[in-house]
Amino acid sequence: MKKTTIAVLGVGLIGGSIALSMRRDPEIRVVGYDVRQDRLDKALTSGVIHAGTTDLQTAVREAHIIFLAAPVEQIFSTLRMLDDLELQSDVIVTDVGSTKAEIVREALKVIPPHVTFIGGHPMAGSHKSGVEAASDRLLENAYYVLTPSAGTSEQQVNRLADILSLTRAKVVQMDPETHDQVVGAVSHFPHVLASALVNLVAGYDGDDGWHARLAAGGFRDITRIASSNPRMWRDVLLQNREPLLKIAKDWANALEEVMDLVKAGDADRIEQFFQTARDFRDGLPERKAGALPPLYDLYIDIPDHPGEIGRITTLLGARQINIINLQIRETREDIYGALRITFQSQSEMEKGEELLRYFDYNVYKRV
Ligand SMILES: NC(=O)c1ccc[n+]([C@@H]2O[C@H](COP(=O)([O-])OP(=O)(O)OC[C@H]3O[C@@H](n4cnc5c(N)ncnc54)[C@H](O)[C@@H]3O)[C@@H](O)[C@H]2O)c1
Numbered sequence: 001m002k003k004t005t006i007a008v009l010g011v012g013l014i015g016g017s018i019a020l021s022m023r024r025d026p027e028i029r030v031v032g033y034d035v036r037q038d039r040l041d042k043a044l045t046s047g048v049i050h051a052g053t054t055d056l057q058t059a060v061r062e063a064h065i066i067f068l069a070a071p072v073e074q075i076f077s078t079l080r081m082l083d084d085l086e087l088q089s090d091v092i093v094t095d096v097g098s099t100k101a102e103i104v105r106e107a108l109k110v111i112p113p114h115v116t117f118i119g120g121h122p123m124a125g126s127h128k129s130g131v132e133a134a135s136d137r138l139l140e141n142a143y144y145v146l147t148p149s150a151g152t153s154e155q156q157v158n159r160l161a162d163i164l165s166l167t168r169a170k171v172v173q174m175d176p177e178t179h180d181q182v183v184g185a186v187s188h189f190p191h192v193l194a195s196a197l198v199n200l201v202a203g204y205d206g207d208d209g210w211h212a213r214l215a216a217g218g219f220r221d222i223t224r225i226a227s228s229n230p231r232m233w234r235d236v237l238l239q240n241r242e243p244l245l246k247i248a249k250d251w252a253n254a255l256e257e258v259m260d261l262v263k264a265g266d267a268d269r270i271e272q273f274f275q276t277a278r279d280f281r282d283g284l285p286e287r288k289a290g291a292l293p294p295l296y297d298l299y300i301d302i303p304d305h306p307g308e309i310g311r312i313t314t315l316l317g318a319r320q321i322n323i324i325n326l327q328i329r330e331t332r333e334d335i336y337g338a339l340r341i342t343f344q345s346q347s348e349m350e351k352g353e354e355l356l357r358y359f360d361y362n363v364y365k366r367v
């Protein structure tokens, strides 16, 4: 049987995670394309892709499905290049960009007639970037929005949904404008808010640094996403202007309403405000509620001498502690836990943790 070839253009967090999911099927060959050779090298050595190239034509020539997984601005420029490339006759091109309306409009304008374009957006991610943060479980149980156009053949949509089942995400269909409105409210605007709040507090933080030091769980929980890639979010905001401007207006009104209650000292309605939010927040569907087991991961600092990883796996193996995955993470100085070990169960993880601590390793549950 002929293998299915998948091209992933942009082997970063999302492209890498999709590539890893695709590799669950041994009949799929994943070719990565990136403008950065060092990123392809990382993806190759960590087994994310079967082959990598910085030549776009080589990457797409044999592809049956092409994922555009670069930052949004580069998704536009790549779309415009497709017309000059030799492609398979029934190829599906899809993207993973965080905005949809403008991308789909552009694709319909520039895509060659024999090519099917289906907009896509997996609703999962991280504030971390790059292939080193990729995981075959990143999209598990997340919604994956597809935005086929009126003329898109149902058979092609099903073909794409079929391949996407390897990510274990829940594929849904939506029109691009609805997508941008909804995702503007639940993802884009929250990123603006998180960063605006951080900038406000940074401005308050005087020489004594008390704001930074007292910032505990609340501030950290609501601002994690302010650590996201600034270039990526610049592009997203520029592509989703109209919905965002409307949401910002609604936000300003909502904030004013609460502050009016504070001004009036209206205890009942202030409490009601928090209660209403809590009811909706507590009712959000639990992403981990699906059939798949949660992750049992430990992160371990690896001392910088040869044979350390071998020593750790030997220690675990000797006590029959089962691990299902091992990942060496980007070794930037400020990152703890360079080695990630995924265990089969909670009890295996606990046994592993006890053992590694006994042998004096620094072990973390989450980083
Ligand atoms: N980060 C998230 O949480 C998230 C979630 C869902 C969707 N997205 C979307 O996924 C896309 C990628 O985001 P990411 O977080 O994976 O970014 P990333 O920075 O981790 O990866 C992007 C990769 O694209 C490469 N690249 C840059 N220009 C390119 C070009 N012209 N052609 C090919 N490759 C190029 C970069 O070298 C990098 O390896 C964006 O469009 C983003 O909107 C991101």
Ligand SMILES: O=C(O)C(=O)C[C@]1(C(=O)O)C=C[C@@H](O)C=C1
Pocket: 097, 098, 122, 123, 124, 125, 126, 127, 128, 186, 187, 188, 225, 228
């Ligand atoms: O979890 C995160 O860090 C994310 O920001 C992921 C997130 C989001 O939920 O806003 C960010 C961008 C996307 O396009 C989809 C998902």
